[in-house]
Amino acid sequence: MNQLCLFSSGLELANLLVTSDLLQCSWEAISEIHKQTSTTPHVSYKVYENRPNGTIIAFASSNQDTLSLVQTLGRDLVSSEELKGVFDLFGFVGTNVNPSFSVHKEAVNVFSFLLNELTLLKAQYGNSSPLIITGHSLGGSIASLFTLWLLDGMPPNATKRPLCITFGSPLLGDKSFQQAVSERPTWNSSFLHVVSSQDPFPQLLIAPYNSVAAGSTSQTRLYEPFGTFLLCAESGCACFEEPESTLELLKAMGSKFVRNQNPQNILCFTDYRVILENLKHKSICKEISQLDGSIMDPLLAGIILQLKSIGVETQGDGGVLNSLTTNTVASAKKFLIRKRNVFDPSKKLNDRKVDMAYLEWYKKVAEDEGGYYDSYKNGQSGSRDDIRSREEIIKRHRILTQYWKKIVSEVQKMPQEVGVSLRRRWLYSGTNYRRMVEPLDIADYYRKGHKDYITQGRSGHYILLEQWFNEAKPFQVVSERNKACSLIEDSCFWAHVEEAIISCDILNDGQSSPEDQRSSKENLNRFENCVMDMIKNYEVSPEIFLPQSSFMKWWRMYSIIARKSVGSSPLIDFMKKDYRNYA
Template identity: 50%
Template sequence: MQTTNSKPLIITGNSLGGSVASLFTISLLEKFNFLTTKHPLCITFGSPLIGDEGLQEAISKYAAWNSCFLHVVSDQDPVPRVLVSQTGVYKPFGTFLLCSKLGCSCFEDPLTILLLLKATYSGNPENQDPNLVFESYGAFVKDLNRKVIFMDTTKSFDWTTPPLRAGIITQLVAIGLVPQQQPHNIDINAIITKTEIQEKKLALFKKQVFDPSRKLNKVKVHMANLEWYKKMAKDNKIGYYDSYKNESHTSDLDVVIHMKTLTCYWEELVNEAEKRPQTVGASLRTGWLFGGTNYRRMIEPLDIADYYNKGKSDYINRGRPKHYIKLEQWLNETAKPAGVPNDSMKQNVASILTEDSCFWAHVEEALISCKLLTGTGSSEMEKQSSRDSLFKFENYAYGLMKNYTVSPEIFLQGSSFMQWWREYEKIMGTSYSSNLTKLMKDYRNYDKYATGSL
């Protein structure tokens, strides 16, 4: 989304209207181009909290988003406090500007905000009049418009007070928490100490805030190591899927380290993107989605090998991790429908990763079907189901070859796909003919496919 005005877009609302303003701003954020458009600014007055901890974390971890929200709260207004309960379901995000007759002060830490929302409410019956509360916000806006500057007259600390604690005391006095005037049920020193602890945690959090771009270049090194492993396995005429599956070399053990590092990164990134308020198809930026697609196509086959090595079955429906599903879903939301293979696809087929990262799961299921067909303990119903599955796999595999979307490594003699083909050829006999069998029975087609000339 772009705005032609040089001024930023400001969304505002009072009370429940403030909640609507926040939700509307969240819906806009994914559509804004932050490089060319000024950030929208949402200013609420007396708005109740919205969203749980997941929403609060999703927004707070992105400074560009968190800075778009300013929530003004008067010490006379009960509405912002109605959802502040012991259960802690609702969590604040953005900056809160807490106001009193003495002044105002800003706070960002969610736990500090919840603490102060409870402690600063005056709660006098005469302040329940919504008109009076609304007037207090009007007076606050007028003061800002006049650029009123208040001099700090705090006498609650001496020169030995640490700067952070002194600053917190000044803030609390500005929002009406004057130590000498507090009721006995409010421990002002405890509030100061808790606020000080949370401010230190907030400063540390801002240094460690999740930043995918900061780590993306590092994980590329692990991908490069896996590319080398893939090439080495191909030179050994087996393919990297089966090399890892069979643990043919000591280097197969080194692959586990790269796998774990990459998986931790992408699991975290997918979780953050999923929690972050988003529009359909805008979950990840193009660069990250491209990297995630390469990761999925490179690493998921190895997870499939681990899965079937444990004697399990039906990986796609029973064992596939969520982050692979989401990465594939987001790619499908943004990718153009596949068409007829072009010259570029044919020329580069030798170096591609198989587009369907679940290809090897289909191969493993086809091998299981072959065993059921040739086994003595299978019922006629199981055998018929296995035949149907094999026919489906045959058409599936031929479709990938026809579109040049499967790696030619599947034709290496040591691959599980070739193992399936040899078993399938015996089962179906020499008289059976189909598009796939015609292709597979002529060994020259393997090289032709690899050069894009099939």
């Protein structure tokens, strides 16, 4: 097997960005606001329509806002629990995996202050395409929150999404916030954060500086990055996505500034126009980089070039790679493998259709052995070809179950609105899978002598697939049924049959307790009524009436019991004269 080859394209992406007009246009929009906000104590915004790259909504903050931010260090995180009932606008960010998170308190306060105006902006420009939302400093935090607000209102399958570009923006939330955004790849890819090593402001909310500033010796990380970061230095630039590495590199780039600055000096303005022009010139005139010829790993080579490009040392004493370099490579490798292995059900659904086709074929050829369910349950050896066929069905059964368990697990992790959409998209395939494969699980369960499959043996992913199907029924167009199903609608039908057979055995053995006898009679009455309802609605397959089927085995037992106690019933009448014409 070939070894997985990984590489980093952070340099190429960075060069593409700085040589395009995208960043320059965004910064020009911010600069126009800065000319008007030098003495204004709030974040300001302005809309620029008909720009070459589309509509731009720009946010910029004054130096007074920056000073306010610095003064709140150490008490600037507010949890989603604290916001409930006060300003719960961003509750949608939480997911099943990360339901609770914390965000920058000052950013939430400013957003709340601007809420009425931002609501109008969302209504007027939320569907504009293309749309760029940009911001500088604390304005970048507002731009990020506004972008998240827009993304929440978009359908999961939307192809045109806003792009958020921030300059020198502080980190916005804690690790749970970062993970909640990262769980939506389409959200995470909507954010580009430009940070210069000449701009100390983004370092302010990075622990351990934050903890020290608050008078604490704790080294606990409070803030975590999300999205793509374009890190810029005098020597060059590079892009990074992996959160852990990005955080360490932000600390490494800004440490010399944070060490030597007091909060008042941080108020100096960083002009990204000059920085971008310098990087654009370097990118166009760049010489070919030279690396040690012994470095054969393309990922390691790429990371070293990226670190050197942003002015970060890659070697320690004796020319050995330092810990920052090795940790960055290790984190990048895990990140790339995780992205490569992201579960995308659409990529494998066609393969699963092939597996389902095998089961459909088996269902058709199993009629001579009592039908699909009983043929599998009895597992008759037969010829060598029959044995190989059964082994193939077991294999397909296993593959399908693994696939659908994974889908159900992924949907459970997703935010509510995304999960509902995915469930509806895959409802037809998931329902067919459940009705085709669960009978095989039931057959395995009762062949081993177990009882009470529904309460004791049923897999949780079947329960959820059935629950989602029932929840989605109002959204389905249901036509009047005039012929029998090829698949039994109730995927637990054969479990009910097996329990009914067990109830007949209890009534026939003459040694069961009165309580067991009473319970068995009630179970049989319920099952008889249920079967008749399913027959009337054509919800069962004609194969249940095959002579060797478990259903007919139950019926032969129950008809004797029923003649003694019931006499006549709709099911008894149907089985006497109509069942052969059911199909």
